[in-house]
Amino acid sequence: MIILTLVTTGFVSVAPAQTSLPAYPKVTGYVGIIHPIVTFSKDGTHTNFDGAYVGGLPTGINIWKSSGIGFSFEVVPFIRAADGTSKMNNLLFHPGLLLSLGHGFVLASRAAFETSGRYGVTPVLNKTIIKKKDYSYYIALPVPARFGNNQPAAIGVGFQFGIAF
Template sequence: MTIQTFSFRSGRLASRIVSLFILVLLTGSAHGQTPAPAPVFPRVSGYQGILHPIVTLDKNGSETNFRHYYVVGFPIGLNLWKTKQLGFSVELVPVVRAQNGTSRVSNVVFHPGVLVGLGHDFTFAGRLAFETSGRYGITPVFSKIVKKGPTNSYFVAVPLPIRLGNGHAASFTAGFQFGIVF
């Protein structure tokens, strides 16, 4: 029994074969590609976003972000979809406030909630809200996937927080959020 070995001159042929193999793996074949499989449930996804509160209303009037201060939140969460129409989500939102030349983490929001798939990539999230500032309430959120990719998607959302407690007047805020789901 003889074993044959092959040698490649200067490794050029080997590097060409490896490069061609990687190219085929990354691009796939134009012919014979199968469509993406339907999602399997339950399904878990994570997301990261940037939240800008726009205006807050309470019995004392209105207050807008960007005027005398700047507030930005960084929502981080996990979604567990039981079916295409129903899921559970848990979110943490560190909130940073910049004012008078300084900035600090002014609040962290714990945001558990129910997800309802509305079709056409729209989702409603009904969230409870518990803030380290001592406030609490609910946050209805309407979101839409605006761009789907093979491994992640991009979304925009409108959160509408209602807050109570900690010796402050009840308040309603309208905000804008965008982010990535992976």
């Protein structure tokens, strides 16, 4: 009787419908193609396609802690083609922090460890350009800074595109 009285007098409120919010942590993956464009060092400027072509195939896993921050681990084998032959000449291990900037932009602040003996950092600005229900296409601008292995410090710019799922 007390419950009926409370319901009819409005003291018990009806729970609102639940909205589906993304569950975190959220795991996503991606694959892409990276084209280094230019590298600057004290030895001069080197552009891709200048005597050889180098391209990479980044593959990674992102673990989003929330909608604003996450962790990413990327592995990138680089292929070098020159004089009619090609070979894998470097493997890059690329862990980093992800920061959502809104409007489809993400800043990845990556550490870089290469099998060539080089190391450094790579800030990467990513932009989702097409978003579908189960996947999205992205473009990215990596700016690698590399040191070590008895070579001069270098900074470069590249172009990356791919699909995330």
